Amino acid sequence: MTTFNHSSVTEFILEGLTNNPELQLPLFLLFLGIYVISVVGNLGMIILISITTHLHSPMYYFLSHLSFIDLCYSSVITPKMLVNFVSEKNVISFLECMAQLYFFYFVIAEGYLLTAMAYDRYVAICSPLLYNTIMCHRACSIMMVVVYSLGLFGATVYTTRMSMLFFCGPHIVSHYFCDVIPLLTLSCSSTHSNEILLFVIGGINALAPTLAVLVSYAFILSSILRIRSTEGRSKALGTCSSHLMAVGIFFGSITFMYFKPPSSNTMEQEKVSSVFYTTVIPMLNPLIYSLRNKDVKSALRKAVGGTRENEPD
Template sequence: MNVSEPDSSFALVREFILLGFSCEWKIQILLFLLFTTTYALTITGNGAIVCALWCDQRLHIPMYIFLGSFSFLEICYVSSTVPKMLVNFLSDKTISFAGCFLQFYFFFSLGTSECFLLAIMAFDRYLAICCPLHYPNIMTGHLCTKMVITCWVCGFLWFLIPIVLISRMPFCGPNIIDHVVCDPGPLFALVCASAPTIQLLCYTLSSLVIFGNFLFILGSYTLVLLAVLSMPSAIGRHKAFSTCGSHLAVVSLFYGSLMVMYVSPGLGHSARIQKVTTSFYAMVTPLFNPLIYSLRNKEIKAALRKVLGSFNII
């Protein structure tokens, strides 16, 4: 029985080179310091929120359970790519074949989980404002836990098949990825054979998770807006707008940059625009999220002061 030999025209790619931001070494150092500071602030800010919500028993309610889960998710999300970016600024820019696809998988899975969790947080605000009498009976702690776990599981299953299919495609060189992360667009450009079906599958799944959750959030907040406008109390309207405004600000930052990248493939974004946009939603939005939530919420600020005070920080 004859066994067919591998096609000799395909060179086996064992590693990739992430070009990142190609510039002078002085600018590389400045970018390294900027990214390091942003990463440290992101971990510190989101970590402080997680600790504050965990330590304050008064905040063990659905809204803050979701917020604590979201902050923890942000820590994982930013850690899936930024450490490798920092290494690339100062040393070898190579990443192994397996490491590239693991980064690809975790970055997209955590981002997808974030899309689902933001939608769940919008649904929670809808129930709290539009159905206040039934809210305590519907949104129990048990249900919150199940919903958070579901977001994580769905996020890690959503892109699993496309990523496995892409990793099994022939990469025959060059092995240079003109990006800051292992992203499907640059990876498809390095594939030897055309794969329109897999590309269509990736863009379809991206569009579904982004637009599906975004439209769900818009629908939820449309109903919330109508309910808030009908409130007789000005204080009640202000409190509702303040709570929902923080969430909408986070949604706008996150979904705006995602839509530019992953649901408009036909625009032919330049490599520089892709790098800047990816850096924005991979680093900047996770940094702003704790600031947006903590600065507009008296309960979180009080919990943070309590935690920091216990460590004699303030």
């Protein structure tokens, strides 16, 4: 990250999700519940995978990293939003704002991680005999290094460019976190290069993973259609269903948010859209993989059962 010394504004005020005082407490309780479920679900998934031997496979290795990324970027956004519901003025310093933007942009890594998970499913279904050879520990580790590197690179490039803008006031961010578009509207300097960079970074990091996932599933579908037994087809589809849901929700929400005409939504509608991918998706992913996965449910039952057995009478 860079040294942020290009702005005369030392702090921002986050406007929040709503200014309606009657909605503050209900929304606080709602998002507190969502955040608690997110933390418990993602942290629980990481611990469960680490302590359960039969979950030590590439698929669950990637899933534990998915939970880690969801836990990180939801913890950057949601706690600050909760503070806004119970305080009169939600102040965030310039450095904190840039840090929030930086770590939020790390969500780029999630798109590439979902791509790696699609490749894992492709190998498992299309080349099952070579699965252990291709998806060895070294290969999975290299994939994760690439995933995190791409996420950190995208976040560093764009946050560095944003920090070079001049903000002279007003300093009220029309959002509940330091998102790109509301910050660009507050800049006194030209934002043309930032807008181009946003389009390029957003385009590459959305289209590249999406195309890779589509190609992977084209081969997967072709392979499944060649399976003669109905039971075999159902089993193969079952191994992909959770991942397909996660991919559809993630890329669908990101595409809707950043690849639409600027005039098509008001800022209030932007806030509602943002809630989905900053708060709801991190909660949904562990639920999708735990409720629709027999191995995870079995491991969870054994873990809970073992805990009860170890309790003193």
